[in-house]
Every structure is written in structure tokens, then in C-alpha cells.
Amino acid sequence: MDKNIAQNRAELSGKLTNVLDSRSLTNSHKRLADILTKGMTILDVGCGTGAITRGIAEAVGPNGRVIGIDSNPSLIEKAHRAHGGIPGLSFETGDIYNLTYDKEFDIVTSARVLIWLSDPLKALKMMISATKIGGRVVISDYNHVKISWEPLPPPSMLSFYTAYLKWRSDAGMDNEIADHLLEMFQQSGIEEITITPQHEATKRTDQEFQTRIGLWADTASSRGVQMERDGYITEKEFMAAENEYREWMIQEAQSLTMYMLTVEGVRKSNKVKDSLQR
Numbered sequence: 001m002d003k004n005i006a007q008n009r010a011e012l013s014g015k016l017t018n019v020l021d022s023r024s025l026t027n028s029h030k031r032l033a034d035i036l037t038k039g040m041t042i043l044d045v046g047c048g049t050g051a052i053t054r055g056i057a058e059a060v061g062p063n064g065r066v067i068g069i070d071s072n073p074s075l076i077e078k079a080h081r082a083h084g085g086i087p088g089l090s091f092e093t094g095d096i097y098n099l100t101y102d103k104e105f106d107i108v109t110s111a112r113v114l115i116w117l118s119d120p121l122k123a124l125k126m127m128i129s130a131t132k133i134g135g136r137v138v139i140s141d142y143n144h145v146k147i148s149w150e151p152l153p154p155p156s157m158l159s160f161y162t163a164y165l166k167w168r169s170d171a172g173m174d175n176e177i178a179d180h181l182l183e184m185f186q187q188s189g190i191e192e193i194t195i196t197p198q199h200e201a202t203k204r205t206d207q208e209f210q211t212r213i214g215l216w217a218d219t220a221s222s223r224g225v226q227m228e229r230d231g232y233i234t235e236k237e238f239m240a241a242e243n244e245y246r247e248w249m250i251q252e253a254q255s256l257t258m259y260m261l262t263v264e265g266v267r268k269s270n271k272v273k274d275s276l277q278r
Contacts, residue, residue, distance in 0.1 A: 005118070005171045005172070006116065006117060006118035006171045006172050006173055007071065009116075009167065009168065009171045009173075009226060009230070010116035010117075010173075011072060021049050021051055021082075022051070022211070023048075023051045023052055024051060024052065024055050025052050025054075025055025025056055025058075025059065026055065028051075028052055028111065029052050029055075029109070029111045029140060029262075030198055030262075031138065031140065031196045031198060031262035031264065032056070032107070032109055032111075032138050032140075032262070033055070033059065035107070035136070035138070035264075036056065036059040036060055036107075037060070038059075038060060038061045038063065038064065039060060039061065039063045039064050040060040040064050040106045040107060041060075041064060041065040041066075041104065041105045041106050041107075041132075042056050042060060042064070042065070042066045042067070042105060042106065042107045042108075042109065043066075043067050043069065043099075043101065043104070043105045043107070043108045043109070043127075043130055044056060044066065044067070044068045044069070044109055044110070045069055045096055045099070045108065045109065045110040045113060045123075045127060046069070046070055046071075046096065046110050046111070046112075046113030046116075047068030047069060047070050047075075047076075047079060047091065048070055048072075048075050048079070049075050049078045049079050049082065050068050050076075050078075050079030050080075050082060050083045050089075050091060051082075051083075052111065053066060053068035053079065053083065053089065053091070054082075054083040054086055054089065056109075057083075057086045057087070057088055057089035058086065060088065061087075061088070062087035062088050063088070064088050065088050066088055066089045066090070067089075067090050067091070067092060068089070068090070068091045068092070069091070069092045069093070069094040069096075069099070070091075070093065070094070071093065071094065071095055071096065072093075073093045076091050076092065076093045079091045096110075096113070096117070096123045096126060096127075097119070097122055097123060097126060098126070099126040099127070099129065099130050101129070101130035102129060102130065103129070103130070103131065103132050103133060103135075103270075104130055104132065105130055105131055105132060105135060106131075106132060106135045106136070107131070107135060107136045107137075107138055108127045108128070108130045108131045108135070108136075108137050108138075109137070109138040109139065109140075110123075110127065110139050110140075110141075111139075111140040111141070112140065112141060112142065112260075113139075113141070114139060114141050114174075114177050114181075115141050115142055115144070115173060115174065115175070115177045115178075116173060117173065118171060118172030118173060119172070120174065120177060120184065121184055121187070121188075124137070124139075124184055124185075124188055125188060125272050127139075128188055128189075128190065128267055128272045129272055131267045132267070133267055133268070133269070133270060134266065134267065134268070135266070135267055136264055136265065136266055136267070137185075137190060137264060137265060137267065138262065138263075138264040139181055139262065139263050139264070140198055140260060140261070140262040140263075141177050141178045141181065141260065141261065142177070142178050142258060142259060142260050143175070143176045143177070143178040143179050143259045143260075143261075144165060144168075144175040144176070144259075145165070145175055145176050146176075146259035147161075147256075147257070147258060147259065148255075148256070148257040148259075149253070149255070149256055150253075150254045150255040150256075151252060151253075151254065153216070153244075153245050153248050153253070154241075154244040154245060154247075154248050156237065156240040156241040156244045156245070157216065157220070157241045157244065157245040157248070159237065159241070160220050160224070160233065160237065160238055160241035161216070163227060163232045163233045163237075164219070164223060164227065164232075166232065167223075167226075167227050167230060167232045167233075178259060178260060178261040179261070181195075181261065181263040182195060182263055185263055185265050187273065188272065188273050189267075189268075189269050189271070189272065189273040190265035190266065190267060191265055191266050191267075191268045192265055192266040192268075193263065193264070193265040194263070194264055194265070195261055195262070195263050196261065196262040196263075196264075197260075197261055197262075198260045198261060198262050199257055199258065199259055199260055200212075200257070200258040200260055201255065201256070201257040201258075202255065202256050202257075203254060203255040204253065204254050204255065209253075210249060210250075212256065213249055213253055213256045214246070214249060216245060216256075217242045217245045217246045217249065220238050220239075220241040220242040220245065221238075221242050223238075224237075224238025224239070224241070224242070225238075
């Protein structure tokens with residue numbers, strides 16, 4: 001699969017960019033928050049607008065070093081504007097498939113990134129190469145097939161979601177990557193692998209319920225335009241999905257659970273296993 005197709009489909013637009021700004025280290029990358037210590041060097045791959053990356057920099061302190069990297073120049077520019085003054089923190093535009101670092105970081109991490117790639121194994125190989133011997137690779141990601149709404153949203157949203165998963169998989173993206181990370185880590189030679197469930201659950205009694213469950217209305221609005229362009233849905237269909245879902249959010253929705261795992265392990269070897277190469 002052409003990596004450019006996946007990259008074009010992954011590019012954020014519209015209301016979805018607001019989701020990046022609302023994330024934080026403690027709320028959105030909990031396992032990483034638990035293992036950070038002062039003075040660490042961290043590479044955050046696919047950092048977006050830098051909201052989580054800022055939290056990483058604050059956790060490791062001014063004697064640490066944190067680099068956020070993303071392929072989208074406009075997101076990096078926004079990260080610079082919002083967080084550029086934090087000591088020890090810098091942002092760079094770069095390609096996850098062509099990281100230039102070699103054994104430089106105590107932790108190399110990504111969150112909700114590999115699910116948007118057509119060759120996540122190659123990306124993992126690059127992340128391992130950037131990790132010091134004895135350092136850790138920490139990846140959090142979803143299995144979109146295991147999403148759980150209570151009760152089920154309107155048929156228009158379920159139809160949109162089915163088309164959304166196909167639109168992604170046809171570009172070579174793995175909708176179930178959370179459950180494939182363990183095997184990828186094992187193939188790559190990473191050791192001391194641990195898995196921490198990090199499912200993102202929200203229920204009606206939560207303060208941020210409408211915002212968090214509204215993610216899929218925003219997805220219909222933003223991704224729908226791309227999916228129509230690519231022939232997977234009509235404007236009428238994705239607009240109905242958004243509008244009917246928003247009404248359901250207010251009237252009926254009780255909970256949403258996004259299935260997510262954090263998989264981490266230690267780089268013990270100087271060599272990244274060739275088995276990663278396709």
C-alpha cells in the first residue's frame with residue numbers, strides 16, 4: 001500500500017484538530033506519566049499540537065530533554081506557538097519512517113499514531129533505533145473494532161463508522177493495531193514487554209461527557225469530507241450521521257468506551273531485528 005495514501009487520509013482537518021489541544025499527559029497518556037522521572041530524554045513521535053509533549057517536558061523538568069516530532073508542519077507551528085517557551089522542549093517537523101536519531105533517548109513514545117500508518121512495523125523499527133540501549137519504547141493505541149457505545153447510536157452513525165473503518169483499512173491502516181502491538185514488539189526484539197489497558201471510557205455523569213462522546217460527531221464532520229472525496233460516503237450520509245448522532249448524544253447516550261492498550265518494552269540489543277523489514 002502506498003504510504004502517501006495513508007498519510008493523506010491521516011491528515012487532520014476541521015473540528016478534529018480541537019481534540020489534540022484538549023489532551024494532556026495525565027489524561028491521555030497515563031502509563032507514560034507513571035514512568036517519567038526528572039532528567040529523562042524523551043522523543044514524542046506524532047506529537048500533533050504538543051499538548052501531551054508539554055506535559056512530558058514539565059514532568060522531566062528543565063534538566064531533561066524532550067523533542068516532539070510530527071509530519072504536519074501546521075501542527076508543529078501551532079505547537080511552537082503554544083508551548084515553545086517550556087525549558088528543555090523543542091518541536092520538529094519530521095517523518096516517522098525516517099527518524100534521524102540513533103540511541104539518543106531514554107523513552108521513545110507515541111500515542112494514537114501507529115493506527116494511522118500503513119507500515120507500523122517500519123515505524124516501530126525507527127522508534128527502537130532512536131532508543132538508548134536499556135531505554136524504553138512506549139506505545140498507546142486503539143482497537144477501533146472494539147468500540148462500545150451504550151446504547152447503540154443511530155443507524156446513520158453505525159453506517160458511517162463501517163465506511164470509516166473500510167476507508168482506513170483500504171489505505172493499509174490496521175483498525176485493530178492495539179491487539180497486534182505485542183506481536184510487533186516481540187518480532188522487533190524488544191524485551192520485558194508489558195501491556196497496560198488504558199481504555200478511554202466516558203459516561204453521562206462525567207463532566208466532559210458531551211465533549212468526549214462528541215468526538216464521533218466531529219469525526220463525521222471532518223473525516224466525512226475526506227471520505228466523500230475518496231468515494232466512500234455521500235455528503236448527505238455523513239451530515240446525517242453527524243446531526244443524528246448529536247441529537248442522540250443529548251437525548252439517549254449513556255456511555256462510550258474506546259478500547260486502548262499501552263504496550264512497552266526495553267531495548268536490550270544494539271541491533272534492531274531485521275524481521276521488521278517487509
